[in-house]
Amino acid sequence: MSQFTLNLIVVGASFALYIGIAIWARAGTTSDFYTASRGVNPIVNGAATAADWMSAASFISMAGLIAFVGYGNSSFLMGWTGGYVLLALLLAPYLRKFGRFTVPEFIGDRFYSQGARIVAVICLLVISITYVIGQMTGAGVAFSRFLEVQNTTGLFIASAVVFIYAVLGGMKGITYTQLAQYCVLITAYTIPAVFISMQLTNNPLPPLGLFSTHAESGLPLLTKLDQVLMELGFHDYTGLHTTKLNMVLFTMSLMIGTAGLPHVIIRFFTVPKVADARKSAGWALIFIALLYLTAPAVGAMAKLNIITTIYPDGTAAEPIRYDERPDWMRSWEQTGLLAFEDKNNDGRIQYYNDRSEDFAAIAEARGWEGNEVVTFNQDILVLANPEIAQLPPWVLALIAAGGLAAALSTAAGLLLAISSAISHDLLKSVLMPKITDKQELMAARISMAFAIGLATYLGLNPPGFAAQVVALAFGLAAATLFPALMMGIFSKKMNTAGAVSGMLVGLIATVLYIFTYLGWFFIPGTNMLDNTPDNWLFGISPLSFGTIGAILNFATAYIVMKLTADPPEHIQELVESIRVPRGAAGAVDH
Amino acid sequence: MSADKSPAAYWAANVRIILICLVIWALVSFGFAILLRPVLAMLPITIGGVDLGFWFAQQGSILTFIVLIFYYTWYMNRLDREFGVDEE
Structure with a gap:
């Protein structure tokens, strides 16, 4: 059987599974559609969150990203996992207790202002739409590489599959397909990693292999890698080659950005209890860590393997x-x-x-x-791994299915965040408050179809700046939504004026700083200063600026809050009620 | 534990454990893995031929994060029951 036929069978089987789940998990109410009726087991939600979170970039690019820079890019590992600690401790349990459907809904209700809600909707749309472009292009590339179809055809197939389970099942359909997608992607990632670890270090567990002895030379694997890299004029793998300040700020930006991403936060609305929201974040991190502990091992080992091959x-x-x-x-x-x-x-x-x-x-x-x-290209380290390790063809087919699972699961989560912001926050709450639950469900399905159409269009015509835009998504989530959510819970006195001015200052400062160095709307040549460390304000990279944006947001909100009136009594009572878990089941009903 | 079972006392206890967890969260990542890496390197401990700070950057911090979340979950479940604010 040819590699192509095998890829087709494995990918086709995984798609049949997703569609089967979609038919089984149809949504009947808006509560089904937005939050899977809050009936998701916390461990299942953990796996779904892991698939939701781990994108095509995590699956295909992260090992290479670390392998080509070494220690310095540990920021990605710490940043993209450390954010879950913030979610579990500072946001998820309270937002679950609040018991509504969307992130802007919390901001609108807590800051008793439709204006605040609309600012949050704008931030959400910018963050999620920029993020979804990468997923759709990733899925298109995976299709064209493994299934030998045109990029365009691949993208249409991917959109059609997402359409079936996202429009039909909403959050309910997405949750259970994400569970299946997690199983596919983690299996696909781990199998080649185990083999390469066995070959290089005789240790079947890649994370342990990374810190054990290189079988051929008898040296520790990382010592050997440092050695060959330096013999070829590259800098060593384990050393620091950026500034500590930027490494700290970048790690922090990724952490608070992660905690502020709406498509991740809404996953915690699906569990039955507040205690489940805490537990679920822990399980999500375990499932994520399985890949994130393997990735640096894959990166280092594949890099060493390629050098010793040459x-x-x-x-x-x-x-x-x-x-x-x-x-x-x-x-x-x-x-x-x-x-x-x-x-x-x-x-x-x-x-x-x-x-x-x-x-x-x-x-x-x-x-x-x-x-x-x-x-x-850094992506080779993962994509070519099965061939480098001379594994059977079905492993390569599995990689194809895994890459697609990673891209589609994240795309679906983002699309739900986008469509619920449109149907629930804009239509139901601002434009057409009189529509019934049934009509809102139909509006949600139409918004979802619209969001998929938009994502497909952007995937077909990717703006030239797709890569840098991810920095913008994290920077904005860090500088706008995370501080607003956190202050809404931890400061009883935070009021409309404080929260809105904080979000706006965080938004504007971050966008301006990024555009100054990367160009207005990322158009090449329109940057006002060259993107070099000498030009950066206090040596802070535009990628690391989210942390500064968040600090500006907190500071502005605090000062404005001190100068303006306290929030009304019933808002302060609302804050007190979300701080205690009891009564979460009652909060389900609107 | 104090005899005060008011919502304010519950919240103060929660904020306290959050701060403790966040200090550890920052210590293993920003501390051990980045800023304090040279200090850790002075210890006579290496893992797989490299200093401890590198291990924290690639694995130690992630493992600590998992432990922190489950510890916090366990601690809060106990606190919820103690203050009578748990969900049946």
Whole structure:
């Protein structure tokens, strides 16, 4: 059976499963559609949250992201997991007790203002729409690479599948497909990782393999990796090569950004009790950690594996001849993710850091005229792993299904956040308050269809800035929604004026700072200052600015609150009631 | 534990345990993994050939986060019952 047929069967089977679940978990009421009627088991919700959270980027790119930078990019690992501590301690239990359907609804009710609600809706839409573009393009790429269909066709198939379970089942359908998608993606991620760990370290558990002995050299794996990298002029893997300030601020931005992402927060509305919301965050983190503890191991091991493949007799000896390169390199060259150029015409592949001034003399002495691995896409470390480890073809098919599961599960969560903000926050509460539950359910389905259409359009015509935009999504979630939610719970005296001015200051400051260095609306050439560390305010990278935006939000809100009147008595009572778990079941009914 | 079973006392106890957990949260990530890494490196402990700070950055902090959430959940369930605000 050819690889293509096998990919088709495995991906087709996973899609049939998702559609089957969709038919079983149809939504009958708005409560079903928005929150799965708050009947989701906390452990199931944990797995669904993990799939919701782990996107195509986590699945395909994260191992490479860490492998190419090393220690410095540990920020992604800590930031994207540490946010769950904030969710469990500061937000999830109280928002579950509040017992409504959307994030803007909490902000609108708590700050007794439709204006606050609309500002929150705007933040939510900007965050979620930018985020969903990446998922749709990711799904399109996965389709075209593994199923040999046109990118466009792939995207339409992906949208059609999401349409079936998201429009039919709402949160209920999404929750149980996300559970299935989690199982698919974690299996797909772990199997090749176990094999590569066995091959390099004889340890079947990748996270332990990362810190054990490299079987071939007898050195600790990371020592060996540091060694070969430095012998080729790269910086060492375990050292610090950014500033501590930016590493702290970036980690913090990712943490509070994670805690402020609406599509993650709404998952905690689906569990029956406040205690379940706390527990569910813990389970979500366990399920996420299974992948996040494996990813750095996969990254480091695949990197070492590739270097030792190119230099089979050690970095001091000559690298392999181009026409003797392994088959997996040949097949990935065809995708354009990997490319070689024989700059010195010696028929061999020299891979080294040609930008290192210290290494230039060595390179010249060896007759090297530049790094000959001219394209080395970080995604290869995960995608080509089964071939590098010479695993059977069904493992590659599983990777295809896993990548699609990661992209589709996150897309569905985002689409629900978008459509519920439109149907519940804009239509039901502002524009057409008189519609019945049945009409609102229909409006929710139509908004969902509309959101899928928009996401498909953006996936087909991705704005050139899709990658940088993710920084904007995290920065905004950190600078707007997280502080507003937290103050709404922890400060009884926080009022409309404080919350709204805080959100606006956080929003404007973050957007301005990012646009100053990355260009207005990310249009190249429109940036007012070059994006280099010398130009950054106090050396703070635009990627790390979310933390500063959040601090500005908190400070502004506090000062404005002190200057304006206290919130009315019934709002202060509302805050007191969300602080205690008792009565959460009663809060379900509107 | 104090005899005061008022909502204010419950909230004060909750805020206290949150602060304790967040101090540990910050210590393992911003502390051990980043700012205090050079200090930890002076200890004669290495994991897999690298200093302890690197392990905290890649694994230790994540494992601590999991423990923190489950500890907080367990602690709050007990606190909820003690103050009579648990859900049946």
